[in-house]
């Protein structure tokens with residue numbers, strides 16, 4: 001009986017090592033993809049910043065580290081940030097359209113399906129110097145091709161809002177209201 005248990009344990013461990021090794025080799029084959037955006041407020045606002053996105057893999061699952069940094073904000077202010085569904089900031093920031101949300105709900109209305117859009121991100125909180133930054137890892141988007149890719153036919157942009165994102169559903173302006181700054185996301 002004891003010998004049988006040892007054999008079972010050995011076979012189990014061998015299986016774990018085999019699967020683990022295969023996972024590691026799959027991850028090694030996946031490219032690390034990068035994207036960036038130069039973020040700017042309206043002319044004369046003094047608001048500027050950047051976003052850097054880096055995709056990596058846990059086994060076969062892609063995740064994206066999103067780093068956002070913005071300066072020129074009112075000290076202590078809080079601002080909603082999202083990936084929006086169109087890669088445009090001109091002629092006005094409205095050109096970026098609604099929140100990036102290819103599915104499964106597929107409703108880019110900022111006041112609906114929030115905060116469950118694929119492009120929803122944490123708030124930026126400005127320090128005493130008016131600088132705000134966050135690092136956030138998400139599995140809601142990819143940089144690589146696929147149904148969650150931010151590089152779809154019309155691209156994507158990152159929007160910083162005037163107000164805090166309160167994470168509400170169905171409340172007008174609850175996702176941060178008017179648009180303070182914008183940056184088109186580009187492959188890096």
Ligand SMILES: [Cu+2]
Nearest residue numbers: 081082159161
């Ligand atoms: Cu937004």
